Amino acid sequence: MDLPVADPGTERGEGPLLQCPYCDSEAMHKLAQLLLPGLAAVCVDSTTGDLFRKPSVVAVELRKEMVDYITQRSDTFIADALIESEANQETENEMPEDPFEIVSIFMDDFSSTKRNIIGHVSGWLLSDSREDKIDDFVQEMEMTRFWPLDRREAIAEVLLKNVDLKTKFHCPEKYENEERLADHKQQCSFRPVTCPNDGCRAKVSVRCMEDHDAACPFKVLQCEQNCEKRLLRRDMDRHCVTICSMRPMKCPFGCDSSFPERDLEKHCLEFLQEHLLKVLKVIHKKGHSEELKELAQKLEKYDEHGKLAKARDARPLTNVVKDLEAKMKGEPSS
Ligand SMILES: [Zn+2]
Ligand SMILES: [Zn+2]
């Protein structure tokens, strides 16, 4: 594993080098997301089986302890990794390189020191009820804004810079003076910019913008079902099943065909005879189908205002049919 220079403030020539402060916004966000379930797990494990203490009672104290612990571990991570790699020179026993994996290990290590007796009972750690309790407590903390995201992101940024050995997720650039650093920051690919989509307030590293844009809830998109509408990504699913004129629908009269909602009118025109026959079969339970077919054709001819084709469902069509039949009976047949 190639390690970077152990001390980021390494001197070159006259003075200490200035490090570019930017890091990968998405990675920082992802790491910040890990912290909440991590804390929830510690709080749940340390209070399970204890009738007098709930996770929320220990959360403040354990949050501080956990942050101190994982920050300290991340601080010495590079030095520890060096010692480790020297000790294991022959073996292939490599430390993980993924910052998320590394921080998860720190949190697990901290958590294991806080487990009470029940927490050590085999099976508990893999049980569904533990998962449920952790999920519940995460939700509770989110609702009470116990540990807001921006605070977690500040910690995540420190952790990320400490454990990101391969500088995949933070900028490795260093400069001799402020001016050169400032020049670099203007074009650094890790520099945060605000998402240009209206309504989105996300700050995203330039290099992550493409990925963000591909998932941004505020991105305006053409309807996925190709109706004429353009709408926000976050509204797409609801639009497509509720008001989209292209949403697929089944014939309300029970034909086998399905079609986009906007073609209902066309379908009702084209299949009027089929629809009439279905309705007539219900009205005239004893009628023969040949007679009913004739009746259906008669009704359509008699319906000079096209009321039949305007009915969009069995009930209104039935009403129109009954109406027309009554009128036909009242008039002398031609
Ligand atoms: Zn940079
Ligand atoms: Zn956005």
Ligand SMILES: [Zn+2]
């Ligand atoms: Zn649509």
Ligand SMILES: [Zn+2]
């Ligand atoms: Zn139909």
